Amino acid sequence: MTASAGTARVRNRAIEPSAVTASAGTARVRNRAIEPGATLANEMTDNLWLHFARHGPGITPPIITRGEGVTIWDDRGKSYLDGLSGLFTVQVGHGRTELAEVAARQASTLAFFPLWGYATPTAIELAERLASYAPGDLSRVFFTTGGTEAVETAWKVAKQYFKLTGKPGKHKVISRSIAYHGTTHGALAITGLPRFKAPFEPVTPGGFRVPNTNFYRAPELFRAGQHTDIKAFGQWAADRIAEAIEFEGPETVAAVFLEPVQNAGGSIPPPPGYFERVREICDTYDVLLVSDEVICAFGRIGSMFACDDFGYVPDMITCAKGMTSGYSPIGAMIASERLFEPFNDGSTMFAHGYTFGGHPVSAAVGLANLDIFEREGLNDHVKNHAPSFRATLEKLYDLPIVGDVRGEGFFYGVELVKDKATKQIFTDTERRSLLGHVSSALFQAGLYCRTDDRGDSVIQLAPPLISGQTEFDTIEAILRSVLTDVGSRL
């Protein structure tokens, strides 16, 4: 099919999600209604190639058509609790017409202009706002369209910064095992998931891995019987970074990329003292510390930037998702003044950019989204309610299949195990079938969240930041019923 024929075909049956009403019972497409019983999935999957998804006979994706607050609806009118904020993104909840109106106003005023040698009022204002929230002297904001580009940008800044400051050999990066940092070749080289990299090897050279801080899976040394020493584990894990820098040669290492709370592997928090030690190591070896906050920024842990929650000042922050609560795409790399300085001499250029980076509509939406954060005190809300979210999830410990509940803020992972006493993990085959089943059973029971087998088997939870005890209880009740059922069949 030619591109133009394809376009015409799709145009004639274009989906208009806003036209779908839950009560109508049938999904409305712009020019016609889908017959009751049929779904858009059957109609539309001929052309759409989904992300991180399997395709093939019999596989039809759920189609989500509408959202309001913490609830989403599919094309059959069935509702679900959004237990993952879309993809760790919809912080202020769905259906905020205020954000849609801001987007419409900005598009009518100036729909698009690039930041390539020009500025726009909304980009200037959003950069100022982000800088005002950022710690230390992190004040220079480079906009992207999403998280991967922010990570890619940070690595390029690190490389060029060292070339400009007389250490041209510094180009390698260190990150943690199982951590996800994005999908382009550079970001993929930072990502610590061999399974996601294998199809695309060789990826950009220069990425090296150190252990993550999953205390539940820490070496026995730190968890002997009742005597656990999480602080010593944190020092040990941080020291692996120093070791990797020494192995590679400090003159070759540019940066360390770490999430405040690591998502892949299941909301893995830093042990006390971990980031303090990492900061020392980075200073000792003149290696830049990048806080990858694509998930953790904008209230997920309870502050605008999660490095504040753990008391460290990085050299760069990468962020995206929650900046607009997903109402329009944007991302950013925020650098310290020290990093920006060599680019500020009137002649040096950072030869890097994205057509849509810092899009004026997204920037306007970002500002309005952050206004909502301030007005509704969302960060305080997360801080105040995180203990009850954790306590509610910890009730699940009475189920034999629940090995660990971990996380911070509104960001938790529930790790499933075959044998709680020994922490025995499932085999690959068991895991695939278990998680596939759990994922669809949770969804059928009305909870959208994610099962993740990138490390051990975990269920990931990150509801919108407006959630409260009602939502925590619903999440716990659905998990309990599905995991009880699954557990009884093991």
Ligand code: PLP
């Ligand atoms: N970094 C982290 C920590 C992430 O969690 C993600 C995505 O989830 C990315 C980078 C990539 O972001 P994006 O999907 O917006 O490109």
